[in-house]
Amino acid sequence: xxxxxxxxxxxxxxxxxxxxxxxxxxxxxxxxxxxxxxxxxxxxxxxxxxxxxxxxxxxxxxxxxxxxxxxxxxxxxxxxxxxxxxxxxxxxxxxxxxxxxxxxxxxxxxxxxxxxxxxxxxxxxxxxxxxxxxxxxxxxxxxxxxxxxxxxxxxxxxxxxxxxxxxxxxxxxxxxxxxxxxxxxxxxxxxxxxxxxxxx
Amino acid sequence: xxxxxxxxxxxxxxxxxxxxxxxxxxxxxxxxxxxxxxxxxxxxxxxxxxxxxxxxxxxxxxxxxxxxxxxxxxxxxxxxxxxxxxxxxxxxxxxxxxxxxxxxxxxxxxxxxxxxxxxxxxxxxxxxxxxxxxxxxxxxxxxxxxxxxxxxxxxxxxxxxxxxxxxxxxxxxxxxxxxxxxxxxxxxxxxxxxxxxxxx
Numbered sequence: 001x002x003x004x005x006x007x008x009x010x011x012x013x014x015x016x017x018x019x020x021x022x023x024x025x026x027x028x029x030x031x032x033x034x035x036x037x038x039x040x041x042x043x044x045x046x047x048x049x050x051x052x053x054x055x056x057x058x059x060x061x062x063x064x065x066x067x068x069x070x071x072x073x074x075x076x077x078x079x080x081x082x083x084x085x086x087x088x089x090x091x092x093x094x095x096x097x098x099x100x101x102x103x104x105x106x107x108x109x110x111x112x113x114x115x116x117x118x119x120x121x122x123x124x125x126x127x128x129x130x131x132x133x134x135x136x137x138x139x140x141x142x143x144x145x146x147x148x149x150x151x152x153x154x155x156x157x158x159x160x161x162x163x164x165x166x167x168x169x170x171x172x173x174x175x176x177x178x179x180x181x182x183x184x185x186x187x188x189x190x191x192x193x194x195x196x197x198x199x200x
Numbered sequence: 201x202x203x204x205x206x207x208x209x210x211x212x213x214x215x216x217x218x219x220x221x222x223x224x225x226x227x228x229x230x231x232x233x234x235x236x237x238x239x240x241x242x243x244x245x246x247x248x249x250x251x252x253x254x255x256x257x258x259x260x261x262x263x264x265x266x267x268x269x270x271x272x273x274x275x276x277x278x279x280x281x282x283x284x285x286x287x288x289x290x291x292x293x294x295x296x297x298x299x300x301x302x303x304x305x306x307x308x309x310x311x312x313x314x315x316x317x318x319x320x321x322x323x324x325x326x327x328x329x330x331x332x333x334x335x336x337x338x339x340x341x342x343x344x345x346x347x348x349x350x351x352x353x354x355x356x357x358x359x360x361x362x363x364x365x366x367x368x369x370x371x372x373x374x375x376x377x378x379x380x381x382x383x384x385x386x387x388x389x390x391x392x393x394x395x396x397x398x399x400x
Contacts, residue, residue: 001345019219019223022222023219023342023345097338102333104316116304116335120337126335126337126338126341127335127338128333128335129333129334130330130333131333132329132333133302133328133329133330133331133332134328134329135316135320135326135327135328137320137326138297138326138327138328141326142223145201145223
């Protein structure tokens with residue numbers, strides 16, 4: 001059974017891949033809206049973890065709408081949810097089983113129950129969130145068991161999530177100050193650098 | 201890492217055990233309130249699936265309160281949720297990681313987010329629901345892959361879930377008519393009779 005898992009290269013989507021691995025043939029999918037080449041980190045991490053990886057291109061007008069939302073709102077939540085929903089729909093149009101790394105305590109991105117139902121009904125897909133039943137401590141415990149993580153306090157973000165392209169388009173169109181208004185600074189970045197356990 | 205999974209012998213808790221197995225040392229736990237010996241089916245299924253199994257005795261006054269709730273309400277939902285919450289608390293008082301088989305589309309038993317937080321905070325435990333991120337179709341697909349199921353339309357319930365003891369105490373104290381008022385008749389029963397896949 002093939003599952004296509006939205007993959008940013010971060011801890012949650014990496015752990016999700018590992019949880020699915022014994023039960024599915026997992027392909028990791030990183031979406032890109034054609035504005036900036038942001039998939040490099042995801043591709044590297046996928047290779048470190050031993051999963052196949054694809055980049056999926058999505059219509060750039062979706063990123064533009066999301067950028068407008070973030071600027072209008074002054075914060076990025078609705079925009080990131082919109083990008084995530086479009087990414088899931090895009091993958092679900094092509095594949096029967098789609099998954100992501102959202103977990104119990106996440107607020108963004110997170111599909112609400114009616115959106116989950118709509119996604120499955122309109123696309124005829126199964127949408128799986130292997131971490132949804134795990135809280136922060138349980139996720140941290142599994143991450144420490146299965147992944148090697150490097151933490152640093154640099155401003156440079158080495159991720160392939162929606163935020164990177166969203167920041168890039170807002171910076172180009174509205175300037176760097178707007179980026180700092182919309183996105184709270186994160187003091188500690190973490191990066192997946194390897195895997196402690198191989199297929200169990 | 202040890203995890204103690206509440207286990208009724210049904211499809212959902214059986215599948216949950218299989219999803220946890222590659223990552224945890226799983227012990228299946230069936231609760232009993234001392235009113236009727238209902239754990240037999242769970243013990244058999246656990247053995248068929250290859251997991252260790254324990255019966256955990258819980259104070260019978262909890263079953264009595266639940267019985268009152270069901271009679272007052274005229275339907276069993278609040279009573280079953282109460283029994284499930286007490287069972288989780290009981291296991292979480294003794295073990296650090298507790299799990300159950302609730303899934304995305306379940307309504308009963310299902311802990312609300314504040315109850316989940318309270319359980320983890322008061323007991324210092326991690327509460328894991330491996331099926332929470334899976335919808336009905338995804339669960340059915342995995343069940344068909346990993347479990348052998350027998351369906352029959354008998355009235356006899358061969359389960360070890362809370363409903364069995366709750367029905368028994370209500371029947372003894374209020375009569376059979378009250379049982380039929382409170383519990384909707386199920387036309388098709390399913391029973392786990394074996395496992396298709398062993399540790400992957």
